[in-house]
Amino acid sequence: MIDLHCHILHAIDDGPATIEESVQTAAALIETGYGLVVATPHMIPGTAWMPPINHVKSRVRQINEAIRLAGMELEILSGMEIALDPLIPDLLDDGRLLPLGNSSCLLVEPPFQQLPPGWRQLVFTILAKGHTILMAHPERCPQLSANPKWIEDLIQSGVYLQINWGSFLGHYGKPAKRAAIRWAQTGWIHCLATDSHHPGRRHFAGMQKAAVKLAEMIGEANLCQLTHDNPQRLLRDEPLHPMVASGRMKKHWWRFW
Template sequence: MIDIHCHILPEVDDGPQTLADSLELARLAESEGITKIIATPHHQHPSFENDGFSVLRKVEELNEALQKANIHITVIASQEIRIHGEIIQHLELGDVLPTTPGGSYLLVEFPSNSVPHYTTRLFYDLQMKGYTPIIAHPERNKVFKEDPSILYELVKNGSLTQVTASSLTGHLGKKVKRFTEQLIDANLTHFISSDAHHVKERPFRLLEAYSEVEKGFGIETVYEYKENAELLLGNQHVQVGTPEPVKKRIGLFNLF
């Protein structure tokens, strides 16, 4: 398996605080059948700043440590980029990294409680430059939950999204799980990844999440998500179903 969103680098954000912690997290990944991890430390976050050059160096160091520890995981350098108006300029400077070296996909994080007013224009400009934004964990964004049509418009216009394994397993609450399932049902998400930070508090749960997808949507959907991660790693076009508006649940009182 491939995990496209993981905070495995040590001493850079709210993930592992030591190299030993990173190696422990990598061993857990290996036990789940994960072979490749895209490292996505927070960048341009209010609390963390991880420029592209420092991330590349950290990933090289971690891959060397993984080899010495006989852990069969390959780590690829990228970032979880907090949305900001200068992303294109920072890409050109090498400060912002795509999901793969020389690739065309960008993992973009929104604030938990907002969607910036310039998002549509920024994403259009990125696409005109040949980049495809991947919205990280939209199921945890307050604005998208309250008005899913905003996310629908972004996806309809060419953006992709990635949901978190723990959202599907119910570890982030029943409401988040339900909304995540609605996004899958409406073809509004294209990847499942761990967003893992720690072995105990925020682990991978990818196997469990794929099991939930299989139960609710069939094994073909599982294959699609896994294949999309592989296609992403090869910087190829991912599988995209026709997006649909999220179907709102009809309550008892809406029937009268």
């Protein structure tokens, strides 16, 4: 599997404090079935969490070397989780934002409170600059989870949706869980990611149980698409495929409750 949203870099945001914890997180990811991970430290304009690109890439080199020395097989690529903020276009022009891997796609995080004024135009501006957008865990944004028409409009405009495994497990509350299940049922998910910050903190074992239930609900082919095929396409700047509708998608959704 490929994880496009992971806070595995040490001493850079609210992820691991030490390189040893980063290696432990890598071990947990490998055990869960991941072979490729994009490191996405927070980039929040106007705060202390605005890591320079060279700093992020240096941390990526360090963790890749530590993983190699530990005898493990996991590749880490560079990226950022960029807060949805009016400063994004200026930061793009200044070359201060990292896309996911070598792609042109930005992982953009909507706020957990109020969406910023003019957020729709901001999305269009980013797209007009030649970037695609992978929206990080929109199910955790109350305004988006409560307005399915907004989600449908985002998808139609070319925005992709990344849902957290933890949302299906109830880690972020019932509204996020309901939205994740509803969007899986509707076929509105493009990628699944861990959004892990520490080894064990996102219940990697629980993710494996959730994968079994999710496969029952949407089918093995869709699950593979969300965890490997679409993430791989995104990193290659290829269009992502929508989920394929199947009878299972409505028949088994209630099993998550």
